Amino acid sequence: MTRPYRVDIPQESLDDLAARLAATRFTRPLPGDGLGVPADRVRRLVEYWRDGYDWRLWERRINAHPQFLTEIDGLDVHFLHVRSPRPDALPLILTHGWPMSVAEFLPLIDRLSDAFHLVVPSVPGFGFSGVPREPGWNRHRIAAAWAELMRRLGYERYGVHGNDVGSLISIELGRLDPDHIAGVHVTQIFSLPSGDPAERARLGPDDLERLNVLERFMATRGAYLGLQSTQPLTLAHALSDSPAGQLAWNLQLFGDTVSDDYILTNASIYWLTDTGGSSAMTGYYGNKPPAEPSSFPLGLAGFGDDFFPSIRPFAERDHAAITHWNTYDKGGHHAAQEQPQVLADDLRAFFTAHH
Numbered sequence: 001m002t003r004p005y006r007v008d009i010p011q012e013s014l015d016d017l018a019a020r021l022a023a024t025r026f027t028r029p030l031p032g033d034g035l036g037v038p039a040d041r042v043r044r045l046v047e048y049w050r051d052g053y054d055w056r057l058w059e060r061r062i063n064a065h066p067q068f069l070t071e072i073d074g075l076d077v078h079f080l081h082v083r084s085p086r087p088d089a090l091p092l093i094l095t096h097g098w099p100m101s102v103a104e105f106l107p108l109i110d111r112l113s114d115a116f117h118l119v120v121p122s123v124p125g126f127g128f129s130g131v132p133r134e135p136g137w138n139r140h141r142i143a144a145a146w147a148e149l150m151r152r153l154g155y156e157r158y159g160v161h162g163n164d165v166g167s168l169i170s171i172e173l174g175r176l177d178p179d180h181i182a183g184v185h186v187t188q189i190f191s192l193p194s195g196d197p198a199e200r201a202r203l204g205p206d207d208l209e210r211l212n213v214l215e216r217f218m219a220t221r222g223a224y225l226g227l228q229s230t231q232p233l234t235l236a237h238a239l240s241d242s243p244a245g246q247l248a249w250n251l252q253l254f255g256d257t258v259s260d261d262y263i264l265t266n267a268s269i270y271w272l273t274d275t276g277g278s279s280a281m282t283g284y285y286g287n288k289p290p291a292e293p294s295s296f297p298l299g300l301a302g303f304g305d306d307f308f309p310s311i312r313p314f315a316e317r318d319h320a321a322i323t324h325w326n327t328y329d330k331g332g333h334h335a336a337q338e339q340p341q342v343l344a345d346d347l348r349a350f351f352t353a354h355h
Contacts, residue, residue, distance in 0.1 A: 001152065002070040005078060007059050007128065009272050014055060017243055017271060021050040024244040034220060037251040045251075046244050049264050055272075058265045061106060065120075067128075070152060072145045075137070078102075078128035079121035079149065082113045090182060090355050091155040092116040092347075093146055093173075097164020098279055099250035100334075101127045101269045103262065104163065107340035108347075115348060116159070121149065123165065125278035127269045132278065139165070140288075143172035150180070159351045160184040163336065164253075171319075174296040183297035183354035185324070185347055187335050188306065191314035203313060210309040217307045224252055228280040236277020243271045257305070258337045293317070299324030299350040301343055305332030324350045 024046050029039040065080045080102055083089075092112070096104040102120050109118060122129040124137050124145065146169070150158050159182045162170030167186035174184040193199060193211070203211060218225075227235055239246045247267045254263045270276045298319050302310045304327065316322060326346055331339035 002068050005067040005069045005128070006063050007067070009055065009059065013272055017268075018050060020243050021046055024242075026244070037248050041251065042244060042248045045247060045260060045264065048260055049243070049247070049267070053261060053264045053268075055265075055268050058103070058261070058268070062103065065109060069128075070149065072148050072152075073141070074134075075124050075132060075145070076130035077121055077124065077145060077149060079119055080109075081153070082109055082118040082120075084113050084115060084117050086115065089115055089117050090351055091119065091150065091153070091158035092351070093119040093121070093150060093158060093160055093170075095121065095146070095160075095162035095166030095169045096123065096126070097162070097166045098126075099253060099266055099270065100164065101266050103265045103269065104334070104336050108336050108344055111340060111344035112347065116351075117155070119150065119153065119155075119158075121146065123169070123279070125281060126275055127273050127279075131275060132281070137281075138288075139169045139172050140176075142169050143176045146173050147177040147180070150177075156180060157182055159354070161186065161347060163187045164333065171294065171298070174298065175290065175294055178296045181296055182351060183299060183323070185299040185301065185350045187301055187303065187333075187343070188308050189298070189300055189310040189315040189319065190308070191311065191318045193314065194317075199313075203311070207311050207313060210311050213307065213309055214311070221252065221307070224249070232277055232281040235280055239270075239276030239280075240274055243267070246271050246276050249276070253307075253333065255332070257332055258334050262337055290318075293320045295320050297321050297323045297354050299346075300326065301335065301346040301350075302327040303331035303333070303335045303339065304329045306335075307333055324353070 026043050027039055065082050067080050069076045069078055094105045096102060102122050105120050112118060124142060125131050157180055160170045160173050167188045168190060170184050170186055174181055239249060250267050298321060300310055312325060328342055331342060335343045
């Protein structure tokens with residue numbers, strides 16, 4: 001049921017990528033600021049992708065860890081599985097976000113594998129997992145697949161962590177499989193205003209500022225959410241035809257706090273597996289909000305420069321058992337890359353209390 005796996009992209013696929021990058025027709029810059037990813041940034045990264053970036057190096061870094069495929073609910077699920085030398089280690093499943101991949105958590109593996117059995121799956125429709133061939137692969141169905149994956153690996157009790165879309169999937173996993181979960185730890189709790197003016201009026205100054213950050217992000221940079229949650233196929237045509245287009249689309253959520261190599265590794269994975277469109281669909285399409293507050297132990301490590309800050313009064317409205325809430329001035333949306341040691345220490349603290 002579970003088969004060993006290694007990433008091994010055919011050379012002809014890399015040659016095709018190089019040829020497409022060399023033939024990129026760059027768009028002309030538009031006048032004004034705040035109109036999207038700057039043209040000069042895309043040009044610089046495309047040139048580095050073509051002439052300097054080494055995919056094979058990053059392929060080896062991923063392949064340094066044991067990987068497997070297993071079919072769940074009719075779909076191949078790819079995952080890294082790094083067992084701790086400690087027999088009493090807590091299993092921990094780590095779920096990446098969009099536009100990321102399993103590469104998101106590479107810096108955490110050496111920092112956590114002494115104390116945790118680590119399971120790092122590729123979300124269906126992302127990278128090395130299978131692409132859904134039928135509707136319905138939303139975060140609820142992915143959470144059910146994760147519960148089956150952990151059962152299949154023999155883990156009766158386990159911890160859960162996620163970032164970005166991975167935070168949403170992780171919280172759904174907590175709702176779905178509470179009898180087997182030690183706790184859920186995330187870097188965002190996506191609890192939004194209800195629309196009640198009284199709710200906003202009760203916020204203190206710090207939470208009001210966090211809400212302002214969130215609203216500014218949605219007003220100026222949130223258009224991708226609307227497109228990916230309504231017409232992912234329209235977008236997929238462009239992403240499947242142009243690696244520069246795939247890169248530019250991903251760059252919406254990558255600032256200058258992560259390395260060019262990390263950005264290009266994620267863009268390469270999406271391009272080489274043709275999962276730009278399917279990742280948009282499974283990450284954002286067809287999800288429904290829960291009807292009742294959650295009750296499993298929930299912990300947050302919030303990072304100060306995250307463009308989607310967690311607002312505690314809203315989070316407590318939606319989750320009845322928040323047991324851990326740490327915020328950090330440094331780091332942002334890509335904490336596993338920006339502040340891996342801080343995140344690893346926070347994970348250890350949370351699961352020490354809930355092991």
